[in-house]
Amino acid sequence: MGSIEEAVSVTEDDTVYVAVGNNPKKTQLLLHWTTQKFTRNKICLLHIHPPHHLNSLTDTNLSGYEPKDHEISAFQEHGSQTVHELLDQYIFPLVSAGVHASKLLIEKDNIEKGIIEAIAQHTIRCLVMGADADRHKLGAWNCSKLSRKAIYVREQASLSCNILFICKGNLTRSRVDSEDTIEETAPVLLMLDSDKEAKQSQKAKSKLIPDVLKYLDSGDMEETKKVNSHSSLNAEWSFNSVTDRTKLTDLPIHENDETLQNWRAKEISRKKEVEEQLAREKKDVQQMKNQRDKIMCELQMVRDQSSALRNQLFESKCTVTELEEKIISAVGLLISFKEKRDKLRTEHANAVRKVEVLKKMEEVDTTSSYEVEFPAFSFMEINEATHDFDQSWKIGEGRYGSVYKGLLRNMLVAIKMLPSYGCQSQLEFQHQVEVLSRVRHPNLLTLIGSCAESKSLVYEYLNNGSLESHLACKDKTPLPWQIRISISTNICSALIFLHSSEPCIVHGNLKPSKVLLDANFVAKLGDLGIHSLVQHSVDSADNTNPVVCHNSHNYLAYVDPEYLVTGKSTPESDVYSFGIILLQLLTGRPLSGLVRDVRCALEKENLKTVLDSSAGEWPLDQTKQLAYLALRCCEKSWLNRPDLASEVWSILKPFRTTCIDRRQELTSKKLQRAPSHFVCPIVQEVMEDPYIAADGFTYEEEAIRGWLESGHNTSPMTNLKLEHTNLVPNYALHNAIQEWQQQ
Numbered sequence: 001m002g003s004i005e006e007a008v009s010v011t012e013d014d015t016v017y018v019a020v021g022n023n024p025k026k027t028q029l030l031l032h033w034t035t036q037k038f039t040r041n042k043i044c045l046l047h048i049h050p051p052h053h054l055n056s057l058t059d060t061n062l063s064g065y066e067p068k069d070h071e072i073s074a075f076q077e078h079g080s081q082t083v084h085e086l087l088d089q090y091i092f093p094l095v096s097a098g099v100h101a102s103k104l105l106i107e108k109d110n111i112e113k114g115i116i117e118a119i120a121q122h123t124i125r126c127l128v129m130g131a132d133a134d135r136h137k138l139g140a141w142n143c144s145k146l147s148r149k150a151i152y153v154r155e156q157a158s159l160s161c162n163i164l165f166i167c168k169g170n171l172t173r174s175r176v177d178s179e180d181t182i183e184e185t186a187p188v189l190l191m192l193d194s195d196k197e198a199k200q201s202q203k204a205k206s207k208l209i210p211d212v213l214k215y216l217d218s219g220d221m222e223e224t225k226k227v228n229s230h231s232s233l234n235a236e237w238s239f240n241s242v243t244d245r246t247k248l249t250d251l252p253i254h255e256n257d258e259t260l261q262n263w264r265a266k267e268i269s270r271k272k273e274v275e276e277q278l279a280r281e282k283k284d285v286q287q288m289k290n291q292r293d294k295i296m297c298e299l300q301m302v303r304d305q306s307s308a309l310r311n312q313l314f315e316s317k318c319t320v321t322e323l324e325e326k327i328i329s330a331v332g333l334l335i336s337f338k339e340k341r342d343k344l345r346t347e348h349a350n351a352v353r354k355v356e357v358l359k360k361m362e363e364v365d366t367t368s369s370y371e372v373e374f375p376a377f378s379f380m381e382i383n384e385a386t387h388d389f390d391q392s393w394k395i396g397e398g399r400y401g402s403v404y405k406g407l408l409r410n411m412l413v414a415i416k417m418l419p420s421y422g423c424q425s426q427l428e429f430q431h432q433v434e435v436l437s438r439v440r441h442p443n444l445l446t447l448i449g450s451c452a453e454s455k456s457l458v459y460e461y462l463n464n465g466s467l468e469s470h471l472a473c474k475d476k477t478p479l480p481w482q483i484r485i486s487i488s489t490n491i492c493s494a495l496i497f498l499h500s501s502e503p504c505i506v507h508g509n510l511k512p513s514k515v516l517l518d519a520n521f522v523a524k525l526g527d528l529g530i531h532s533l534v535q536h537s538v539d540s541a542d543n544t545n546p547v548v549c550h551n552s553h554n555y556l557a558y559v560d561p562e563y564l565v566t567g568k569s570t571p572e573s574d575v576y577s578f579g580i581i582l583l584q585l586l587t588g589r590p591l592s593g594l595v596r597d598v599r600c601a602l603e604k605e606n607l608k609t610v611l612d613s614s615a616g617e618w619p620l621d622q623t624k625q626l627a628y629l630a631l632r633c634c635e636k637s638w639l640n641r642p643d644l645a646s647e648v649w650s651i652l653k654p655f656r657t658t659c660i661d662r663r664q665e666l667t668s669k670k671l672q673r674a675p676s677h678f679v680c681p682i683v684q685e686v687m688e689d690p691y692i693a694a695d696g697f698t699y700e701e702e703a704i705r706g707w708l709e710s711g712h713n714t715s716p717m718t719n720l721k722l723e724h725t726n727l728v729p730n731y732a733l734h735n736a737i738q739e740w741q742q743q
């Protein structure tokens with residue numbers, strides 16, 4: 001008889017596949033038999049296992065439970081590991097025994113189909129598989145000893161594959177085939193021939209068994225039996241103990257054999273060692289698995305956190321976008337609100353200013369005990385007084401209209417025609433003018449009356465014109481320095497009066513054209529409160545404001561720099577303008593570079609070079625004092641400007657006597673030449689306000705009133721009793737005197 005390799009046409013190079021199941025005992029027998037029979041071949045353990053279905057997870061009591069991805073992969077990994085551990089348990093003893101063993105795992109629900117698939121896919125030429133049929137499963141379908149799997153495989157397998165079915169043999173031969181002579185307990189080897197006819201006929205299949213058997217020599221059978229009986233003798237026996245198949249096959253099997261005992265003892269101890277090592281490795285593996293599970297859990301947590309953070313980030317981005325949009329719209333709103341606020345602020349400031357001015361005027365009005373009958377003129381009168389606004393009667397023109405000289409009710413007057421636009425009612429105008437007229441001071445231009453119809457103001461006419469014209473020396477002899485200092489004291493006096501009024505009154509438009517000189521060169525400030533009267537109209541007017549802003553450069557030179565920033569006129573604004581006027585009086589120089597030049601001259605101790613020499617011989621020490629004072633008034637910050645009532649007045653006051661003397665000297669020259677009827681019989685001075693008394697003589701009003709009020713009822717000239725004490729203004733004489741003075 002030939003070897004089994006020859007019988008099944010297996011060469012040395014062929015790998016013998018052994019289909020192994022989950023039962024270790026059966027598998028050990030199967031592998032034992034195979035390694036004994038195929039001593040030179042590579043052995044590959046073929047194991048078919050069902051896929052690690054999720055069903056086993058979801059078939060739990062947790063109905064409706066949806067396993068997560070990580071749970072599924074962990075479950076599958078666990079299943080795969082279990083299968084590998086099973087196979088390793090089979091393969092490890094083989095490898096230890098020097099067998100070239102490997103494993104092939106096929107995932108399939110149906111084992112026999114998996115075997116057929118493996119045969120086809122891996123072109124298996126030799127397969128050994130157990131063929132024991134389970135007794136309790138025997139049924140009508142199973143007419144042989146072969147298991148259902150074996151029958152299926154035998155029928156379906158490729159003819160090129162030699163399949164050896166190994167039966168352990170609890171069944172009788174007769175159940176397999178009537179001609180089968182194998183002992184009941186002996187493993188049965190079946191071989192599927194490659195003969196096609198054999199496959200086609202069931203009869204032929206059954207005949208195969210004796211054919212195969214004839215290849216098995218008696219030694220084979222015996223050996224199989226012996227191994228089998230050995231297995232039954234010792235339950236401890238394990239195929240794992242096979243370490244060397246050469247030795248294994250060569251060993252004589254006698255239970256009393258000492259060598260065998262030694263070998264067994266040795267093998268048992270080695271087995272223990274291996275098992276211990278395996279246990280350690282299992283423990284390590286278990287630890288690693290635990291670690292892996294922990295890491296997986298952590299990873300999952302991190303993934304969950306990451307996804308939560310991603311959601312948060314997305315939500316944050318959305319919120320940021322929303323907020324940005326809101327901010328943009330809020331900024332838009334803010335800008336529009338700011339514009340509205342600024343507009344309202346301007347309106348409010350204007351309104352407050354007007355209210356303040358009106359309040360001041362009203363307070364002055366109510367506190368004033370000096371009741372004056374305030375004449376209201378008709379437009380007809382104004383028209384007549386100015387000879388139909390004849391240009392030859394026009395004195396000048398400012399920002400707020402033209403000024404005409406006029407003869408009104410036999411008085412020589414200056415009529416200021418204010419702009420007629422605006423919504424100010426005549427009554428309102430008249431009221432404001434009356435309030436203004438009550439602010440009286442010797443150095444303030446007297447407001448005689450007004451014409452609400454033509455919005456004109458009637459002032460006393462000052463025949464020496466404005467300081468502006470004198471400084472410009474327009475057809476006039478230069479003012480001597482004494483008059484100049486006198487003028488500055490007059491201005492200072494008027495300003496102190498205004499600023500100390502309750503409430504404080506700010507002129508706000510102080511400049512040489514507003515300083516008018518009377519016949520005695522007494523300076524009077526004009527245009528007080530005109531701004532408030534006109535502002536109302538200007539505010540209401542459109543851009544076609546007919547008022548021409550002439551000489552704006554010069555105008556700005558007198559304006560407080562802080563007013564230009566804040567838009568608010570303060571008493572210190574008047575101080576600034578006063579400082580500039582004082583510098584002009586001292587130097588007679590143009591406005592441009594005036595402050596710089598005077599400062600420079602003072603620094604160089606060379607003031608004389610900038611003083612107006614046409615004013616005479618300036619007293620240098622005092623003039624220097626005045627120059628320093630003027631420069632302080634012109635300080636950019638109002639905080640650095642001096643106080644008029646204390647500091648300025650204390651410097652100007654000592655000049656007064658000298659200056660008044662000089663002024664009288666100047667005017668007395670005129671007096672000497674004056675016609676006698678221009679001179680008041682009482683005070684012997686040229687009359688300013690001539691009034692006719694009941695005796696027919698003309699007197700200075702102040703003088704005759706004083707005469708009468710002191711209890712006289714007789715004429716100062718005739719000493720006769722006066723018929724009445726009424727006084728009538730002598731306008732004709734007034735005009736004549738004024739005309740004479742202007743010569």
Ligand SMILES: Nc1ncnc2c1ncn2[C@@H]1O[C@H](COP(=O)(O)OP(=O)(O)OP(=O)(O)O)[C@@H](O)[C@H]1O
Nearest residue numbers: 395396397398399400403414459460461462466513
């Ligand atoms: N009562 C008056 N007696 C004599 N002259 C006067 C009188 N009032 C004004 N004037 C003259 O009329 C001119 C015009 O005065 P007005 O006040 O209208 O303008 P302004 O002072 O030159 O500038 P603005 O008013 O624009 O600031 C002045 O230069 C001044 O000489």
